[in-house]
């Protein structure tokens with residue numbers, strides 16, 4: 009243990025701790041901008057500087073390790089002058105645009121400007137005047153707001169191993185830009201949105217499409233139908249001032265109805281369907297010597313990654329569309345027919361934890377219903393904003409049920425939202441299909457949790473099936489390199505682009521720390537635990553759709569509506 | 583009065599730099615042999631005792647720095663020579679490398695033995711292609727002669743940015759990354775090149791070592807000012823008669839440098855100020871000219887030794903204009919990694935340009951001083967920390983010139 013004093017308070021912390029960590033131990037929070045709880049120290053913003061006795065220079069709290077007997081002062085006049093001046097400097101080229109900014113009231117720079125009472129900035133405001141990058145359907149970059157903390161670069165390079173972002177130029181002309189200064193769409197970016205979570209300010213954000221939604225609701229000729237992804241419910245509460253998992257599903261449904269959705273359905277339904285299609289695809293591949301290991305295909309950020317970096321492995325991808333797209337093609341065919349609604353009138357909105365889904369919905373091949381299958385994708389955050397605008401108090405809203413057909417789901421679908429969830433859901437079904445025995449304990453706890461790469465083996469009637477799970481694309485890359493070199497021992501691999509899985513998706517309530525992701529995962533398993541049915545193949549509506557419409561997994565109709573194909577992206581620079 | 587004294591440049595003009603035999607005939611590589619006969623810790627203790635301090639600007643005790651790398655547990659360690667010499671008006675390292683490259687190699691080899699390194703790099707300024715050629719030839723000869731034993735040296739060409747002379751930016755650059763400083767600690771002697779213990783020393787620092795090892799620490803420690811003993815090479819530029827270089831003991835005063843060695847100001851003009859140590863050096867007025875050119879003595883007057891560039895400004899020069907240009911230099915050379923330097927250098931340049939163009943206000947000076955106070959203690963690396971010095975010291979010593987522009 010290292011003993012030191014911070015502002016006169018004695019602190020004892022383990023060796024290797026930083027001043028910032030030690031200060032937190034005694035309830036002193038240093039201001040930070042470039043520091044990120046799950047990233048390497050950068051020490052470039054300098055707002056965390058402190059006085060350390062014996063040093064002429066102020067020391068950055070986030071990067072300076074404590075030493076025995078160290079005397080730290082965190083709020084002397086010199087320290088405060090330094091922090092305020094640095095903030096003034098940063099703000100002096102920052103568009104004074106808080107009222108219009110997507111991060112208004114959720115911005116680390118705004119918070120510090122407020123805390124440090126930046127009033128009359130002595131430096132003349134000089135906004136840099138970059139153009140907005142709206143090249144992707146998912147993500148917008150506003151370089152004028154960038155404070156060059158480089159957290160997005162860390163997220164993109166270290167967490168995701170995509171390396172789409174870097175610094176170009178020097179000094180005051182330096183800027184964080186996509187590869188070779190290209191528009192984001194032309195870089196290898198996979199649209200996962202992890203950079204959004206990392207950004208302390210409004211320099212990267214989702215392509216907000218609330219106007220499109222409001223226009224659809226206002227259009228009397230449109231029937232607005234929504235699907236809610238598995239990872240939404242437990243996180244949406246965070247957007248309206250509740251704890252993770254606290255908002256009951258039924259109240260959420262009422263909230264959506266109030267916002268003008270005509271029919272509220274559930275992506276969980278097609279998550280269950282995915283399990284039947286994908287589970288059977290796996291069994292086929294195992295039986296008939298198809299390409300193995302098979303990769304899950306429900307994470308569009310991952311699909312983009314595979315198409316960009318591993319085009320040679322596209323045959324390994326399950327041909328199943330993501331649950332969102334399965335839902336999209338079914339809602340304008342099966343559901344429309346069943347409801348007696350003209351599919352041309354259906355405006356299909358999906359509520360997703362994901363920015364890459366906005367892109368996925370816009371893929372030209374995603375129109376198997378004869379229309380664009382999913383018309384609009386709104387992220388959890390966008391729905392959160394709609395909810396806040398609505399003035400609804402979710403503590404008082406009465407509950408209501410999903411609409412019928414494609415609204416029922418099982419615990420297996422619920423866990424799709426967490427890393428390992430698709431795998432566990434698949435195992436619950438595949439086990440029973442192959443062994444024709446009831447699975448006594450449905451909990452495959454070995455595939456759960458925040459570990460980057462997890463593996464498990466299941467005995468299916470004497471055949472050992474080896475599975476692996478990765479979340480976060482740098483972990484995926486490890487498994488892919490193994491596959492590429494022919495050394496992968498697995499039969500089935502689940503990949504989710506985002507750390508923690510969809511609960512940490514790029515469209516979820518802003519999550520700076522992985523701790524929050526772990527909390528959401530916990531909430532997801534609580535929900536699964538409480539479901540009366542926990543195996544996809546036991547979903548009664550799924551049984552009905554096969555009886556009435558699809559007839560069999562991997563059948564003709566399935567192929568037409570539920571499966572897809574992939575293309576190498578051939579990006580110019582990787 | 584001090585006389586010129588050549589330790590580092592002892593072979594200047596006496597040998598053919600491209601003949602290792604010449605160097606050896608002058609007693610070259612005896613020191614390395616002697617060093618290798620000592621234990622590593624004795625050698626380091628000797629260097630420490632000589633009180634040799636880094637000639638690259640920061641003035642850190644050389645032997646002490648080595649002892650950190652020596653004490654660091656690692657199978658691989660590196661010796662890096664900082665030959666980036668990006669400071670305008672400075673060419674002392676080039677002088678050494680062009681005229682006595684073997685002295686540098688011998689100094690590096692002594693260090694390598696002391697800390698237990700097998701690989702060395704010379705990071706040489708990219709604008710010195712002829713020097714790189716000389717170094718490569720010198721290395722080849724030393725290898726052929728076998729004097730370096732199992733110590734290998736590779737020359738790397740600099741990336742052209744001023745900041746790459748900062749030791750951690752230099753390390754990043756050798757590693758193939760954008761030349762940007764790292765935060766410290768950890769310092770290079772514990773985690774440097776590729777995360778391994780690394781000694782980065784300046785060319786002049788290394789070139790001192792053969793003489794120190796050969797003649798002993800006491801000899802060296804007795805030369806010049808005890809707190810910063812030995813000699814220092816100065817390169818004179820600006821309004822001074824002898825625009826050339828001198829190696830002088832460190833008890834030489836600034837006045838002697840300018841008037842005795844430099845021959846005074848041309849055309850009978852009066853002295854106005856001198857900037858020592860390169861672009862980021864303080865401007866020193868007449869009243870402080872009797873300060874010896876040793877590290878701590880310079881610190882007491884708020885100045886530095888830096889690279890040893892001496893830039894003399896006579897009474898006819900517009901010092902505000904000079905300071906404004908320097909501010910522009912730093913705006914251009916800031917790497918942009920840390921906020922106070924990235925934004926601060928640009929603001930200083932902007933405000934100085936304003937003042938220089940006659941649009942300044944007195945409140946600008948207060949703002950410049952505030953920037954100076956903050957940047958000098960908050961920036962990530964020495965560039966940003968030192969960048970405000972020329973502006974701040976000219977405001978301090980030549981307020982009338984500023985007032986004349988403002989009013």
Ligand SMILES: Cc1cc2nc3c(=O)[nH]c(=O)nc-3n(C[C@H](O)[C@H](O)[C@H](O)COP(=O)(O)O)c2cc1C
Pocket residue numbers: 635636637638639640641642664665666667668669744745746747748749750782783784785787788963964965
């Ligand atoms: C912006 C900047 C530029 C520097 N340029 C050089 C240089 O060109 N040569 C050099 O030897 N040291 C330079 N230094 C100092 C080095 O960081 C380092 O202190 C030095 O190489 C250590 O060697 P020494 O102990 O022998 O002086 C520079 C420092 C800064 C902050």
Ligand code: SF4
Pocket residue numbers: 147163164165168170171172173196197198199200201202203204
């Ligand atoms: S969306 Fe993902 S891949 Fe694209 S820049 Fe952001 S972190 Fe990188």
Ligand code: SF4
Pocket residue numbers: 153154155156157158159160161184203206207208209211212
């Ligand atoms: S875009 Fe955001 S996260 Fe990236 S460097 Fe700029 S401010 Fe930081």
Ligand code: SF4
Pocket residue numbers: 745762763915916917918919920921923924961962963964965966967
């Ligand atoms: S002080 Fe300047 S040069 Fe040094 S790291 Fe900061 S921005 Fe780069």
Ligand code: FES
Pocket residue numbers: 039040041042043050051052053054055056057068069070071
């Ligand atoms: S938080 Fe410490 S330097 Fe940015």
